[in-house]
Amino acid sequence: MLRFWLICLSLAAPLVAAPGLDIETLMRLRRVSDPQLSPDGKTLAFAVQSVDLTANKKTTQIYTVPLSGGRPQAITNTGSNDRPRWSPDSKQIAFVSVRDGASQVWLMNADGTNSKQITKLATEASGVLFFPDGKRLLFVSEVYPDCADQACNARILKEEADNKSKARTYTSLLYRHWNQWSSKRRSHLFMTSIDGGEVKDLTPGKFDVPTFSLGGQDGYSISPDGKEVCYVMNGENDQATSTNSDLWTVSPDGGEPQKITVTAGADVGPVYSPDGQWLAWRGQKTAGYESDRWRLFVIKRATGSVRDWTESLDRSVQSIYWSPDSTRLFYTLEDRGRQGIQMVAINGTGGARSIVSGSATYDDVQLTPDGKTMIYSMQTGASPLEIFRVSSPASKPEPLTRMNEEILSGLKLPAFEDLNATGADGQKVHSFVLKPSNFDPKEKYPVLFLIHGGPQGAWHESWSYRWNPQVFAAAGFVVVMPNPRGSTGYGQKFTDEINNDWGGKVYEDIMNTVDTVTSQPWADADRYAAAGGSYGGYMVNWLLGHSTRFKALVSHAGVYDLRSMAGETEEVWFPMWEFKGMPWDNPESYAKWSPSYFVNDFQTPTLVIHGELDYRVPVGQGLQLFTALQMKKVPSKLLLFPDEGHWILKPQNSVVWHKNFLDWITEWTRKPAAKP
Numbered sequence: 001m002l003r004f005w006l007i008c009l010s011l012a013a014p015l016v017a018a019p020g021l022d023i024e025t026l027m028r029l030r031r032v033s034d035p036q037l038s039p040d041g042k043t044l045a046f047a048v049q050s051v052d053l054t055a056n057k058k059t060t061q062i063y064t065v066p067l068s069g070g071r072p073q074a075i076t077n078t079g080s081n082d083r084p085r086w087s088p089d090s091k092q093i094a095f096v097s098v099r100d101g102a103s104q105v106w107l108m109n110a111d112g113t114n115s116k117q118i119t120k121l122a123t124e125a126s127g128v129l130f131f132p133d134g135k136r137l138l139f140v141s142e143v144y145p146d147c148a149d150q151a152c153n154a155r156i157l158k159e160e161a162d163n164k165s166k167a168r169t170y171t172s173l174l175y176r177h178w179n180q181w182s183s184k185r186r187s188h189l190f191m192t193s194i195d196g197g198e199v200k201d202l203t204p205g206k207f208d209v210p211t212f213s214l215g216g217q218d219g220y221s222i223s224p225d226g227k228e229v230c231y232v233m234n235g236e237n238d239q240a241t242s243t244n245s246d247l248w249t250v251s252p253d254g255g256e257p258q259k260i261t262v263t264a265g266a267d268v269g270p271v272y273s274p275d276g277q278w279l280a281w282r283g284q285k286t287a288g289y290e291s292d293r294w295r296l297f298v299i300k301r302a303t304g305s306v307r308d309w310t311e312s313l314d315r316s317v318q319s320i321y322w323s324p325d326s327t328r329l330f331y332t333l334e335d336r337g338r339q340g341i342q343m344v345a346i347n348g349t350g351g352a353r354s355i356v357s358g359s360a361t362y363d364d365v366q367l368t369p370d371g372k373t374m375i376y377s378m379q380t381g382a383s384p385l386e387i388f389r390v391s392s393p394a395s396k397p398e399p400l401t402r403m404n405e406e407i408l409s410g411l412k413l414p415a416f417e418d419l420n421a422t423g424a425d426g427q428k429v430h431s432f433v434l435k436p437s438n439f440d441p442k443e444k445y446p447v448l449f450l451i452h453g454g455p456q457g458a459w460h461e462s463w464s465y466r467w468n469p470q471v472f473a474a475a476g477f478v479v480v481m482p483n484p485r486g487s488t489g490y491g492q493k494f495t496d497e498i499n500n501d502w503g504g505k506v507y508e509d510i511m512n513t514v515d516t517v518t519s520q521p522w523a524d525a526d527r528y529a530a531a532g533g534s535y536g537g538y539m540v541n542w543l544l545g546h547s548t549r550f551k552a553l554v555s556h557a558g559v560y561d562l563r564s565m566a567g568e569t570e571e572v573w574f575p576m577w578e579f580k581g582m583p584w585d586n587p588e589s590y591a592k593w594s595p596s597y598f599v600n601d602f603q604t605p606t607l608v609i610h611g612e613l614d615y616r617v618p619v620g621q622g623l624q625l626f627t628a629l630q631m632k633k634v635p636s637k638l639l640l641f642p643d644e645g646h647w648i649l650k651p652q653n654s655v656v657w658h659k660n661f662l663d664w665i666t667e668w669t670r671k672p673a674a675k676p
Helices: 023-028 150-162 469-474 492-496 505-518 535-546 562-568 573-578 587-592 595-601 620-631 651-668
Strands: 007-009 031-037 043-052 057-066 080-086 092-099 102-109 126-130 136-143 186-193 220-222 229-233 246-250 267-272 278-283 295-300 306-308 317-322 328-335 338-345 353-358 361-367 373-380 383-391 417-422 428-434 445-451 478-483 523-533 552-556 606-611 636-641
Touching (some): 023 469, 023 651, 031 080, 102 126, 220 267, 278 317, 295 328, 428 505, 445 505, 469 651, 478 505, 535 595, 552 651, 562 620, 595 620, 606 620, 636 651
Parallel strands (some): 057 080, 338 361, 523 552
Antiparallel strands (some): 220 229, 267 278, 278 295, 338 353, 417 428
16 A cells, blocks of 8 residues: 655755856756656656757657666767657667658667667657557558558658659648648557568558647557557548547457547546556647536446546646556646646545645656555756655655756746735735845836747646746846736636636736736836747737836737638638637627737837747737837747747757847846946
8 A cells, every 4th residue: 555745845045156147058967857667666767958059959768767866867868869768678768769860760778778779660660668568569650541551651741752743732730730731641550570671550541540649748648458458549521620539449350440428518638547447637628619628437338437636626637647556646737837636545445645746747657566665756946857855754755856956056047926916806816026136125126028939838847848937037037927817827717717818807907917017026027028939929919008117028929810720720720719700700809909000109119030940820910019019019929930830849940039139128128227
């Protein structure tokens, strides 16, 4: 029987008398992810991504470290390698390697020796898992659904590459997604032996398996007896207007797939209990609403009975993990900008218990076979993600990785602080505040207000390699990150209150936060700037037409004209939900909340940034905004990235982004020279 404890972590203060974080140093940090504990509980494998700024690329290698502690060792060094997955006997690791420009499944010994390529597919391979027998592998490949074999796929790929015309034709929506145009290929799950050779398509057909998702746990899982594969698939013909992905199961031996979920919203992240009796997943009940509350569902496979374990919990579940004896479920929960770990007994006794909590973001929970040691990842606004272990009873957590210790020891990274304001309808609005490392309480500082995207999203006590507030604070700004109406982690009603009210209560929440900041002794109200991306960019554009309190604005990938946005974006369910239909259904809302209707009030100097491969908020939104600013003679600058989508990801582009961002807000918030 497992014994657990409440762990409330107090984080050590960073070293003092050292500089803050600049973009070049941010690029030097090694990015830890995907910890995987070996089945015997003795070794941890994980991925580490490094940035080569000169070569303008990122590469990832696989490391291992004994659970008893020690120095992590890289066990790959050729190409870029990630997704380590252990064999059941802990003697081998399957992984995905990109060598010679192609992503394929490879296999190696646990110490990195005897590395060999398993798949050699023209359609490439990713997302590998071991079957419980240790003899077979499951993986994902994007194939042409009408092809019966890889020879057919290879032939069509070559024909398309050789075709001098690159014209595209479409007869349905979702013809492009995020930063790619849709092709005739679809993601399918395949099975092969660890010796390679023949591959078997387990999910043939016209739909993607698993359904596309941004992050989260795998969209597929294998039952412990190896007789069933569960996967996520949206089987709706109109993929652009539906969020209704379901869980399906299929036998690796063949047969018809079976749908096992019935909710109207999305069902994702299936995870079998180790004994195979249960299947847990995250699900939403509301059709067409991607920001509905994520619940923890469990189905008993023998009877098909389903239970919502978080029915009374007004927060969203982020990830799910089983105890080794299948008696408990661990899950992470977003709450007021933090993410903790909770536990519930599968027999329903005792209720949910907090296991790990603190001013941080925790995830990646795994336990040793005896249930006495737990590993997890932790990150804060002042420390990148690292992996920790803790053993019962209530021992002190110990880091298994310190991948950035040398770099961070030379920096002073201030901790996030909390600030509360009274927003619309008297609701409390929470913000994080980050002050410069050399902060002097007797001085007044320029303030940068960062507005998050989503709009159903939030700023968290976590580390980021994009929009990292430490970089802005190191440039001399006090950074304020409000979580206004629409933010997640403050109850579903608080989240929902932005629907069809994009410039309403959320605007009041933000401006009331500005008022609260103005009352602080360190705030220089004559040197305010605001910046945001996606919906945050929308709110910057809204501020342009509704406030003159800011000296500078930065609109990244911001929605400018709601009517044209609805016709250009790809996931059509989004505007349909947010504005209760398309522009021809509800023209009043589109007019009421569109920043483009308030151009005559634009006055604030604005930097407009957009990626030309952004199909979520297409580049036309940024171009229209810049045209309006120029026509109104408002000081403005347009920064375009031809090779980027919604996010600026390439290393040198990121440096250019940060330089332009900081130059712009610094120029317009510069302290006036003292009069002689």
